[in-house]
Amino acid sequence: MSKVKVASFSISIDGFGAGPRQDLQNPLGVRGLELHDWFFKTEVFQKMHGQDGGGSHGIDNTIAAQSFENVGAWILGRNMFGPVRGPWQDHTWIGWWGDTPPYHTPVFVLTHHARPPLVMEGGTTFHFVTDGLDSALRKAREAAKDKDVRIGGGVSVIRQFLIAGHIDEMHLAISPVLLDVGEHLFFGINFAQLGFIPFRVVPGENATHVLIKRK
Numbered sequence: 001m002s003k004v005k006v007a008s009f010s011i012s013i014d015g016f017g018a019g020p021r022q023d024l025q026n027p028l029g030v031r032g033l034e035l036h037d038w039f040f041k042t043e044v045f046q047k048m049h050g051q052d053g054g055g056s057h058g059i060d061n062t063i064a065a066q067s068f069e070n071v072g073a074w075i076l077g078r079n080m081f082g083p084v085r086g087p088w089q090d091h092t093w094i095g096w097w098g099d100t101p102p103y104h105t106p107v108f109v110l111t112h113h114a115r116p117p118l119v120m121e122g123g124t125t126f127h128f129v130t131d132g133l134d135s136a137l138r139k140a141r142e143a144a145k146d147k148d149v150r151i152g153g154g155v156s157v158i159r160q161f162l163i164a165g166h167i168d169e170m171h172l173a174i175s176p177v178l179l180d181v182g183e184h185l186f187f188g189i190n191f192a193q194l195g196f197i198p199f200r201v202v203p204g205e206n207a208t209h210v211l212i213k214r215k
Contacts, residue, residue, distance in 0.1 A: 012177045039061050074152050082095060155185050
């Protein structure tokens with residue numbers, strides 16, 4: 001049965017999923033890239049970026065590979081697609097990933113400002129959804145067919161889907177980093193009240209992987 005899931009989402013020990021002040025030089029906010037150091041070292045990440053033959057083959061790599069299995073569509077927030085704010089002045093911004101993004105599926109980007117679909121190489125098409133969370137999820141489910149829908153972030157989008165009760169399963173990669181400031185994933189959310197329980201904890205080489213699901 002298909003699921004709506006969060007997978008390989010990196011957070012700091014103190015619960016932050018991104019740093020402050022996102023811009024072109026800091027796509028995940030100041031110090032935000034430190035959260036993903038565990039992923040950058042894996043073979044999965046290296047292959048995604050055309051660097052065959054490099055990267056680790058350990059537990060972190062295995063967990064990262066599993067996070068891409070059976071994914072038929074993604075949902076992203078506007079900030080995950082790029083640092084452009086307000087109405088689209090033009091269509092020159094095509095994302096952080098170049099001509100071949102790592103998604104290889106339809107991707108639904110939540111935004112307040114309309115934009116035509118953006119067809120990329122490798123099977124990724126970005127669809128810009130202006131009519132809200134439920135609409136994005138409905139379209140993603142239709143596109144994914146019997147496969148899972150992965151909520152890629154950022155923090156605000158994941159929090160919205162959590163509060164709406166749409167997420168079935170989460171894999172959090174807890175990095176050995178203290179950010180102290182930024183976007184906090186857990187603030188004001190009662191996971192137990194939402195029905196989540198932990199079902200697996202896997203110590204990796206550079207992160208601890210905690211998986212939780214709704215009862």
